[in-house]
Amino acid sequence: MSNAAVSLPRPAPLVLNRWVLFWGLMIVVTVVLMLSKESLPWAFKYPRAWQLPLAGWITDFMKWLINSFDLGLFTFKELTRGLAWLVEQPYTFVRSLLSTGFLSGVGSDAVQVFPRISWLALIAGLMLLGHYTRDWKLALLVGGCFGYLVVFGQWDSAMVTLSSIIIAVPIGILGGMLLGILGHRSRGFRLVLIPVLDLMQTVPVFAYLVPVLLLFGFSPVSAMIATIIYAMPPMVRVTLLALEQISSEVTEAGAMAGCSRRQLLWKVLLPSAKHSLMIGVNQVVMLSLNMVIIASMIGAGGLGHDVLTALRRLRIDEGVEAGLAITLLAIALDRLSQAYAKRPPPMHRSRQPTLWQRHPHALAFLMIVSVTWVLGIYQPALNTYPESWQITTGAFWGDLVKYININYFDTLESFKNFLLLNLMVPFKRFLLSLPWVAVVAAVGLGGWQLGGWRLGLLTASLATFIAVVGLWAKAMVTLYLCGLAVVIACLIGIPIGILASRSERLHRIVGVIIDTLQTLPSFVYLMPVVMLFRVGDFAAMLAVIAYAITPIIRYTDHGIRHIPGELIEAARQVGMTRGQLLRKVQVPLALPHIMLGVNQTIMMALSMLVITALVGTRELGQEVYIALTKADTGRGVIAGVCVAFIAIISDRMISAWATRRKRELGLE
């Protein structure tokens, strides 16, 4: 046996894989193109004459819609005004309740008929809600967050923001559920719905604002409508998914019990899906908050307005407290809605409960509200937190910025310049010097290789669209900032994810941090970077990294943790060290999942990048921003769609790869 000739399979002769050939050809052609730049100028700069004036058409269409479209009984403008009026009524009511009090008369002549709800009562109510949904710890957290709002003088703005959310969230949830149910019932509707959702979720937030601004005007109501439109798609998706996930047996049990279609929906499907639907509720709440802040650009007012004003005037000290208020509001709302979603299902009761036993929280709240209202008549401090009790830290933040600038200016500046000169600017130049034809071809080839010729065709045509509408250069700047931010986010995030997957303690700590980071509205991220690095590409990139790093950490951690335990045991049984285990088993097997995290990171980076136009980047987001200030619908929509297309290209290619790889590994 010892000297028996064991014939090992000989290594296969190196076959030139056709993809290697294609990519080689691709590079050669690109180099040739770049060498003959003078003779083929159209390949580098998409000629103006070939551009499609799509933006102009959209703008004209919009003008026609608003000015002359007649629906017969009423004009389109009247329709939008009517819609706005419908939304405005509950909004005014809630706002009166929380913020202004019920007034009679307008302007400075207004007389308060009935006071607003006391800050004390509201905080008590929210704490009771926290206790009802989970425990006293949550109640304290919520109380602390809202206590900050009162003490630091952010109450009025926060109440305006909260009013918008209170109205936008239920409408978003109901609308999303309705569309989801329709999509679940009708295959045809679903086929239309899903691509629309894809586009809506990839078009940057800004782009929604432009048409809404034109249709509904500059007001809190139009901001709320933009919020509803923005926050609805995830609810639609969650509803579709939740209904789909119901076990077929449960549906059949309903059918066999003799349910009609309507009974099946209301008595069986929706209650069974309730738990999954609640996840959607949390998402709608958080997205609404995010959007309400951004929508301060079209008149939402509230905390977002305070931050925006501070950013525009570069008065960091004024913005920090409002930014912190947004953060705390976000945390409180997130934890409350999550706790509500995770509330344990009911248990049986042994005795018939009394009214108080059944509704202790609601009754306590009612009591507090009435008591504070009555006492508020004699003691105004109960209604309005006295200004003399307020604390402000504005001066402190102003001093801090000054201090940093005086003491660390050179360090920060040289760090920034080093990266700008050696990494960012060269990369940007390189991307801008590439002929667009070659990039389109490369994108098409990549799509073809990863997901077949159909995907290749899709990615190539989406890329071509960007050139055709004349936004190629800005798209390249987007690509450069987004690409760098994603690479850096991965370089930081993947190691953190790996470490978190190996230690329970770190996993918990990282979990809390990224949960919190994820709840923060994108706007808030601009504040600290501008404080340290002022405006520009570098500050923008940092904000994008901070915003987009969460998914890559989460997915890496999750991907490694969910490798079947048997595989890990087998690997350790054969004697692998921890390093070998990581290299040979964990990372290869988790890679498809990690790539999905990269995909998410790219999506988030793109959405954040657009907002960084506020701090002076010159990419597609700036185009949307300009359109917003000029109220040019077409320009904004087209730039938004281009961002969406970049997102769709990368999403489809990465998903195609991850799906195939998971199948190859037998993980699906």
Added chain:
Amino acid sequence: MSDAPATTDNPAVAGQPAAKLSCKHVWKIFGDNVPSLIGVDGSFDEARLESGEYIGAVRDASFEVNDGETFVIMGLSGSGKSTLLRCMTRLIEPSSGEIYFESEDLMQASEAQLIDMRRHKMGMVFQHFALLPNRSVIGNVALPLEVQGIGKAEREQRALEVIKLVGLEGREQYYPRELSGGQQQRVGIARSLAAEPDIWFLDEPFSALDPLIRREMQDEFMRLQNVLHKTIVFITHDFDEAIRLGDRIAIMKDGAIIQIGTPEQLVLHPATDYVEEFTQGIPRAKVLSAGALMRDVDGDEFAGTVQASVSIETQLDAILNADRGAIFAVHDDQYNVVGALPREVVVELLSAPQQKE
């Protein structure tokens, strides 16, 4: 695939008029554009079916379920038994075939008629219970009555009765997650019986339970059937369960029914090797009746009597306690002697359970 063997006469229901439920040439095929496969005469293009483009989940199933009998459909996973059951209730639309329920053509029933039939005439129990987690026991059991529009007081009253029947009295305010698997299935059973259906479908009702609980639930099922005398279609992948509970059993493989018969017939005359393989592990004494083993009376001297229609197993003690060489008189239900059963035949049967008959 050949036609299923003609159903054999069942002595228990001999002389009764029409079957409660009958299926004729039922097909269910999954795949795109199935109708193109169906010829004018309702037959299928077998060659294209085999191509792998289509999955023939149910192939040409024909059988009748008689009033008051427990008809078991037995097959391994993927044999199409659950699909066939769902075709009978039209939870899944059959590709072709005829299904009659109490001489009503189910395939022609409109959605409203179907809903009406499910409300009043059909009950179904599911493998994984399919209880609604947001409703208490009584809320789950009352659901079929609720959707009929019966008032709260009355439906809860009726639900309580069924809950009592399945032995869950005192738990009616519990929620499903507070109950064990066996208890949950009792709720499932109660729900399926709440509307007092004429026909009772059970889709592997005990498969998700532990073996001990399964046994207990089988006993419970038999107790209920003794009280209720429903017409039952029972799906299982467990041949022992089929033998234990079924009056007649249909064996399915790859979507087709390969044999229908009483447990005894299956054991004595398995139609194919496949059926025989199932019967091999079954103790013969459990399935065979004295009538199946007896020979003609030949001037014998009898040591005792046994009943023709009852299984050997239940009469085993008396037979084995007799002396060697004893012969028993076999009598029918009217106490007429119809044959003779030597003790040695039974002993042989017990010692060679694996032998082919």
